[in-house]
Amino acid sequence: xxxxxxxxxxxxxxxxxxxxxxxxxxxxxxxxxxxxxxxxxxxxxxxxxxxxxxxxxxxxxxxxxxxxxxxxxxxxxxxxxxxxxxxxxxxxxxxxxxxxxxxxxxxxxxxxxxxxxxxxxxxxxxxxxxxxxxxxxxxxxxxxxxxxxxxxxxxxxxxxxxxxxxxxxxxxxxxxxxxxxxxxxxxxxxxxxxxxxxxxxxxxxxxxxxxxxxxxxxxxxxxxxxxxxxxxxxxxxxxxxxxxxxxxxxxxxxxxxxxxxxxxxxxxxxxxxxxxxxxxxxxxxxxxxxxxxxxxxxxxxxxxxxxxxxxxxxxxxxxxxxxxxxxxxxxxxxxxxxxxxxxxxxxxxxxxxxxxxxxxxxxxxxxxxxxxxxxxxxxxxxxxxxxxxxxxxxxxxxxxxxxxxxxxxxxxxxxxxxxxxxxxxxxxxxxx
Numbered sequence: 001x002x003x004x005x006x007x008x009x010x011x012x013x014x015x016x017x018x019x020x021x022x023x024x025x026x027x028x029x030x031x032x033x034x035x036x037x038x039x040x041x042x043x044x045x046x047x048x049x050x051x052x053x054x055x056x057x058x059x060x061x062x063x064x065x066x067x068x069x070x071x072x073x074x075x076x077x078x079x080x081x082x083x084x085x086x087x088x089x090x091x092x093x094x095x096x097x098x099x100x101x102x103x104x105x106x107x108x109x110x111x112x113x114x115x116x117x118x119x120x121x122x123x124x125x126x127x128x129x130x131x132x133x134x135x136x137x138x139x140x141x142x143x144x145x146x147x148x149x150x151x152x153x154x155x156x157x158x159x160x161x162x163x164x165x166x167x168x169x170x171x172x173x174x175x176x177x178x179x180x181x182x183x184x185x186x187x188x189x190x191x192x193x194x195x196x197x198x199x200x201x202x203x204x205x206x207x208x209x210x211x212x213x214x215x216x217x218x219x220x221x222x223x224x225x226x227x228x229x230x231x232x233x234x235x236x237x238x239x240x241x242x243x244x245x246x247x248x249x250x251x252x253x254x255x256x257x258x259x260x261x262x263x264x265x266x267x268x269x270x271x272x273x274x275x276x277x278x279x280x281x282x283x284x285x286x287x288x289x290x291x292x293x294x295x296x297x298x299x300x301x302x303x304x305x306x307x308x309x310x311x312x313x314x315x316x317x318x319x320x321x322x323x324x325x326x327x328x329x330x331x332x333x334x335x336x337x338x339x340x341x342x343x344x345x346x347x348x349x350x351x352x353x354x355x356x357x358x359x360x361x362x363x364x365x366x367x368x369x370x371x372x373x374x375x376x377x378x379x380x381x382x383x384x385x386x387x388x389x390x391x392x393x394x395x396x397x398x399x400x401x402x403x404x405x406x407x408x409x410x411x412x413x414x415x416x417x418x419x420x421x422x423x424x425x426x427x428x429x430x431x432x
Contacts (some may be wrong), residue, residue, distance in 0.1 A: 041219025047212020070298035071171025101318030112328030174185025210275025294419030314396025326378035
């Protein structure tokens, strides 16, 4: 078990000492500074970047150790394939639902209608880098990119899918070796405790990172940017909220838990994601909390890392909503057939660009480049507000992966219901 009992004290600390309160205060102060002194706020970008780099530094060891020890603890390797099949089946189904929800809302609300922007007047130079990254992506290249140059280079580079690939192979090898591998497994279990203690230390810097990231965002892009395209931002946030509360809420209810209680349980991590605009900043804590909520370690170790690349509900909503917004803004009517084609392309491109920096914008560029009806240059319309959109994408992706973990654990019979109920109700499960 990777959770050190020292991390769960019996006495609840004062509110102001909780990560939730500190990050919330940091976000408010960051917004205020960015608004009142934008020049200073813009210069604080290194604080947010440094914190995200600190977390990314530890993600590879967390994934490797969790997955390896989890697989090594399985009864037989058939369970690994079964968990993976169920996880990917869930990812494909729910990601498709997210795309459909974005498509429906865009057609009903029509957020881009009335702008009447001529495609020829758009400046594509600002989005050229994203379009090039999208062009460089291919299914073969993506699959080849999962295989690292060496066993150690995966961890050194911090590529999530490469680390996951190596960890699965290493865990399988340990299982096949049998009892003689016990000393190695014991060592990895001990290393896991040390690494998660390191995560707890790094999280002390979370308020500083959130403060710097928020001050930069408001200082750089300004509140005026929100006003200019506020309709699209509001539409995206409301659509994501609808997806979380209705679609994920229904999935949660059918699985025997409340989506609202799960959100409350993850409030510290959600604020961290909001403050840094990165779901990766809370990945280690998500894995810890999912185990604490009764999900078996092998399930957590497999579902969470793969979900970060393949279960991007927020990104999928964003892609269809943004693509139709651009078409509507440029007065380009899309038939039902063209919209379905857009959805099918988005399903593929959202997987092909997994793990790419700026994945939300890259996948949108990849989708538009294959659907010629909508100009790629139209992405320039939303470039200024993408930072604000990325926060909502990250939050939705994060909640989606938390739900996926509980659901797959339940399907596998690897969910401790008592621990789940206790965690979501904010109390400790009884021992014994």
